[in-house]
Amino acid sequence: MSRSSPPVAAAGHAKPSDGTCAQPRIRPAELAALPVVGRIQALRSTPSGLTEAEAARRRLAHGDNEPAPPRRSRPLRTLLAQLTHTLALLLWLGAGLAFAAGAPELGFAIIAVVVLNGVFAFVQEHRAEQVVSSLMRRVAVRARVVRAGAERRVPARELVPGDVVRLAAGEIVPADCILLGADSLSIDLSMLTGETAPVDRDAAPIAAPGRGAEALALPSLLPSGASVVTGAGEAIVFATGAESAAGKIALLLEQGGREGSLLERQVAQLSRVTAVIAVIAGAATLVLAQAFHRVGPLGALTFAIGVIVALVPEGLLPTLSVSLAIGAQRMAARGAPVRRLSAVEVVGSVTTICTDKTGTLTQNTLSVRGFTPARRAPPDAEQAARLAAALCNNARPAPAGGDYEGDPVDVALARWAAAGGVDLAEARARWPRVADTAFDARRRYMAVTCAAGGATRELVKGAPEAVVALTGAPAPAGLDEAVASAAGRGERVLMLAVRDAGGPLTCLGLVCLHDPTRPEVPAAIAACRRAGVRVVILTGDHPATARSVAAAIGLSAADRVVEGPAIDAMDDRALVELLKAGATLARTTPEQKLRVVQVLRRAGEVVVVTGDGVNDAPALRAADVGVAMGLRGTEVAKQAADIILSDDNFATIVAAIEEGRAIKQNIRRFVSYVFTSNVAELVPFLLYIFFPIPLPLAIVQVLAIDLGTDVLPALALGVEPASPATLHVPPEPPRRPILTRELALRTFFLYGAVEALLGVIAYFGFYWAHGWRPFDSLEPFRALEREAATMTFVGIVSGQIGCLFAQRDGPLRQRLAFWSNPWVAAGLAIEVALAIALLYVPGLNRVFAMVPVGSAWLLWLPGGAAAMVLADALRRAARTPRITPAAVRSCSGRPSAR
Secondary structure, eight states: OBBOSOOGGGSOOOOOOOSOOOOOOOOHHHHHHSOHHHHHHHTTOOTTOBOHHHHHHHHHHHOOOOSSOOOOOOHHHHHHHHHSSHHHHHHHHHHHHHHHTTOHHHHHHHHHHHHHHHHHHHHHHHHHHHHHHHHHHHTOOEEEEEETTEEEEEEGGGOOTTOEEEEETTOBOOSEEEEEEEEEEEEEOHHHHSOOSOEEOOOOOOOOOOTTOOGGGOTTEEOTTOEEEEEEEEEEEEEOGGGSHHHHHHHHHHTSOOOOOHHHHHHHHHHHHHHHHHHHHHHHHHHHHHHHHOOOHHHHHHHHHHHHHHHOOTTHHHHHHHHHHHHHHHHHHTTOOBSSTHHHHHGGGOOEEEEOSTTTTBOOOOEEEEEEEOTTOOTTHHHHHHHHHHHSOOOEEOTTSSSEESOHHHHHHHHHHHHTTOOHHHHHHHSOEEEEEOOOTTTOEEEEEEEETTEEEEEEEEOHHHHHHHHTSOOOTTHHHHHHHHHHTTEEEEEEEEEETTSOOEEEEEEEEEOOBOTTHHHHHHHHHHTTOEEEEBOSSOHHHHHHHHHHHTOTTTTOEEEHHHHHTSOHHHHHHHHHTTOEEESOOHHHHHHHHHHHHHTTOOEEEEEOSGGGHHHHHHSSEEEEETTTOOHHHHHHOSEEESSOOHHHHHHHHHHHHHHHHHHHHHHHHHHHHHHHHHHHHHHHHHSSSOOSSOHHHHHHIIIIITHHHHHHHTTOOOOTTGGGSOOOOTTSOSSOHHHHHHIIIIIHHHHHHHHHHHHHHHHHHTTOOTTSOSGGGGGGHHHHHHHHHHHHHHHHHHHHHHTSOSSHHHHHOSTTOHHHHHHHHHHHHHHHHHHHSTTHHHHTTOOOOOGGGGGHHHHHHHHHHHHHHHHHHHSOOSSOHHHHHHHTTSOOOO
8 A cells, every 4th residue: 555645744834723713514525525735724724733722712612522422410310319219219118108107207217318328329429420530531542633733642532623633553533534644544444334344544635525425435534433453644633522423423322321230230139129028028017016016007007117227228329339439449549440330340250361462471672682684695684684674664753852662563673773773764764665564463564665766675574474475485494493493582583574676575584572571470370370360371473482471471381372273273162172271372363362252251251351452452342351551552452441551561450350359349248237237127126026025226226327327337348458368269250149148148147146136135234234134024114215225226336346347358356457448447436436426415316216324335335346256256267168279279270160
């Protein structure tokens, strides 16, 4: 492919904008029919771009270049949603029943709880949205724009009509543009048309088409959202935001509802089940209260309301969004910002990581180690190779001077050429490029044609076998041995070749490039092995290079390397068995990478894929979690991924897995904590129904627990740091329920039972201290009824305090410590302070049906907490370890049970 138009700088000088911001609406077809100068003039710009002041004025007029305008904040609708979810509707029902039962104070109290809970959830959801928005800004598309003649990188949202942008392979078209100049440019329109074949683009004007012409068919049009596959170009923006092609698609997507993530659906299902149980239990209470206590319908209805309120985990939903948002922040702090919150849930369940080699396992600091001339190469082969390396190269001088920027291979070759006395700028000026064939992962070579003094010369670089195939001759003697020797040292090998006009393509020799492995990767691979996560290398490099790197980082099956053609010959079952054996795949194409991901997912694996280029985008999209490289990754790869590594480091993927597992475990912790209190709140109502005693716990006291003393400790559990044992167990399936059987048994029959027992003992213990004895009637002690109920509240809170520590991981000393999670200390302090305030603050205690008790009774708080911690310690001591070291080691060779 050849250049299609002269560069913009030679296109003439259009007058800059007159200061007005309004831009004429010009159809793409009309722009395509204009010459380059006419396009610039029509958009009131200049070849050197807009000034910053003019760009600011146009941005004010046109708004941000966002594919979809930010959703208008609708606080009332959001707040209404928080007041009408399943659990809130159940409480509204309880409030209505309270009014019907002639208990307006209770009804108003329940309404106050619903409203306060809704406001709290509304605030937390808004904060979670802010977290996601800030993370999205960190991974947003960036564009190369020319302003006042200087190129700079800006977020794509800052582009305006009239901006001149530059594009290269791997970048995303940031707005609707019309070309000003192109060099072998082709783009991928699959996001807009579904067609995956690249489409050539050039800046040549066309005859004015009819009004019904298809805009995407215009050869000079670059629609927003398209990705650049090959070549480079310069273009001028003519439509941004909602007016662009991507904006129109985004508006269509906005009309459809967003499906909740798997975790959100699991929590919603848990809420619905809880609501059904609460209604059934309330109905049963209505019947039993009348049967056992001979109370009237209205009195029985009051008790039924108490049971319903006791079983509703009011604080469950607000803590979910907070936990996910904080988890996303923690992942970002460890170098792995997420583009969607659902990735936070899934990454902890990963069973297989399909990773690239260059830059992820290695440092991506390529340097030329040496040059080996081909046999029968000309005597000056090395100097000719340095010139070929300089010309068949897309590296460009860095703006700061003194170095180069671009593809790491091109940069390394440019430095090598310069070290041999080749001036890159002078060589390119003397041998200007007239045609080129861009590097492609399928071809595995790049070729350029340069001209000087009427003579042409073709220069080629690429994989040795690919370049040799172009010569049409047998491989030079000793080539295989030289390649194997270099690759065995972990070096990357490239063949350079040259062809003068009319002559054969002649191999000059091999360039060996070295990219050292990252020192932290072996420890990360060992952590994956302990965690039951399989690591598979997918690389386009030579098999011997892949084998050397695999051995250096400690992969157990480093000696088993399979090349791309052998993969194509396998059926899916054989390929899965190969991948389960931990084989390394070399010389792979994008299609083979995609197939690997698909067969693994069909086999039940949860797959992470890393990538950095345009050709990695299909595999990144197909994976359960796509991970793009933040430093060297293309914009295409970043937008296809769910997580972006800010340091391109494999160890950061392991950190993300650890955080994902910790977040899921934290959600289980606070779910268990919330339901533990519900058990303890229900038992007093059951005692009242079946035994002739006063009601041990008022309904408003239940509300004080659920929306008072429970909330902050639950939030503290939602931000627990990852346990040291997090990466010592196999991964779990994403669809594993939040409240597993083991956790449910522990929650309801250990923590819940102990907390209920603490409340009951505190209740009867107060009567005992005042002269009551078991099996005696409590009728003579009616005057102590409110104090005894207050002690039930104190007993339950003491159990909450102990449960806060019991839900944590690690040895006892670590569970009791505050240094690892300051939120625990804050939650505990506020819980105790609130409990004391509810007892002793005049007016407040009356609202919640409590009365002051002797200060000595407050010793029940630490005493009950210690009892809960002791019960949990006995459980841990008695539990037989379910995961042995041998079992963990065996997990590295097979997926976890699904």
